[in-house]
Amino acid sequence: MSLFDLTDKTAVVTGAGGLIGKALCAALSDAGAIVAVCDIDFNKANSLSNDIANxxxxxxxxxxxxxxxxxxxxxIINNTGKIDILINNAAINDIFASDSSILKQSSFENYPLELWEKSFEVNVTGTFLSCKIFGNEMAKRNYGSIINVASTYGIVGPDQAIYKDENGKQKFYKSPSYPAGKGAIVNFTRFLAAYWGKNGVRVNTLSPGGVFDGQEKYFVENYSKKTMLGRMATPDDYKGPVIFLASDSSSYMTGANLVIDGGWTAW
Ligand SMILES: NC(=O)c1ccc[n+]([C@@H]2O[C@H](COP(=O)([O-])OP(=O)(O)OC[C@H]3O[C@@H](n4cnc5c(N)ncnc54)[C@H](O)[C@@H]3O)[C@@H](O)[C@H]2O)c1
Incomplete structure (x- = not known):
């Protein structure tokens, strides 16, 4: 098990207070890492940090x-002296003006430029900036593992049929910015892996599939049928993969995309 041991490693997790971030922080902490629980919402970060061991x-x-x-x-450097692991997990989905405008605004023909730009600002530029600032700490010390969280939608396009209810009514469309941004993350990862290979910093993508979070029945059924395992993910499904990527158990892996999607993209 020592291959997966993270004792004395410092892990920085962005978007830590969210659905998946919480599970990733708990896993890193259980493996022995000191976790910098980072979020734009301090209350979320604080309460998660209180929940995790000390x-x-x-x-x-x-x-x-x-x-x-x-x-x-x-x-972080004042607290721990170094950064060994960076998980770029923070991201947003579109927030539409109102429930009644979702169907119209999410269609490609009407999708607002402001939402495209906001999505890229957080999901792509946010990862670029975090890598520049935190990743540089790793490159200076010639050691580290960066994990950029993408999505199945960084690999394949959205099947808009899964957003149709039991009566065949399209409820909304998955918008263009999220898949475009997640695709950018997959290739930005390869860029940085090539650039920092000489510095001993490994850079990989983790591509999760959809997590069950109380979504409507029609959606859960549609989604589950698209996976080989016949279900949506739980946040805990990502704990093992993140420890693998963060630890020396993946010491010869860089520039890769670890796809954890119940088989969604494999058929
Ligand atoms: N949940 C899913 O089904 C799913 C599927 C595939 C990929 N993903 C990816 O996994 C990651 C985590 O998703 P999630 O479902 O846990 O998201 P979430 O919305 O539950 O959490 C995102 C967190 O990021 C924080 N955040 C938002 N903007 C920020 C900013 N500018 N700076 C710092 N923090 C910010 C939010 O406060 C929130 O705590 C994302 O990259 C997402 O795209 C999620």
Whole structure:
């Protein structure tokens, strides 16, 4: 098991207070890492940090803001002296003006430029900036593992039929910005893996599939049928994969995309 041991490693997790982030932080902490629990929402980060054993601390940061990332970096380095693991997990889905406008606004023909730009700002630029600031700490010390969280939608396009209810009514469309941004993450990962290979910093993508979070019955059924395992994911399904990527058990793996999607993209 020592291959998976993270004792004395510092792990930085962005978007830590969300559905998947919580599970990733708990897994890293269980494996022995000191976890910097980072989120734009300090209350979420703080309460998660309190829930995890005493090897964690909360950090408020906005991945789209270089000054905020610099202050967070200073705080983390003051606390632990180094960064060994960076998980770029923070991301957003579109927020539409109202329930009644979702179907119209999410269609490609009407999709607003502002939502496209906001999505790219958080999901793509946020990862780029976090890698520049936190990843540079790793490159300076010639050691580290960066995990960029993408999605099945970074590999394949959305099948809009899964957003139709039992009566065949399209409820909304998965919009263009999320898949485009997640696809960008997969190839940005390859860029950075090639660039920092000489510095001993490994950079990989983790591509999760959809997590059950109380979605409507029609959607859960449609989604589950698209997977080989016949179900949506739980946040815990990502614990093992993240420890594998973060630890020396994946020491010869870089530039790769670890797809954990119940088989969604394999048929
Ligand atoms: N949930 C899924 O089904 C699913 C599927 C595939 C991929 N993913 C990916 O997994 C990752 C985590 O998803 P999730 O479902 O846990 O998301 P979530 O919405 O539950 O959590 C995202 C977290 O990011 C934080 N955040 C938002 N903007 C931020 C910013 N500018 N700076 C710092 N923090 C910010 C939010 O406060 C929130 O706590 C994302 O990259 C997402 O795209 C999720």
């Amino acid at each position: 090897n964690s601390f909360p950090v408020e940061l906005d991945v789209t803001n270089p000054e905020s990332l610099q202050s967070a970096n200073k705080l």
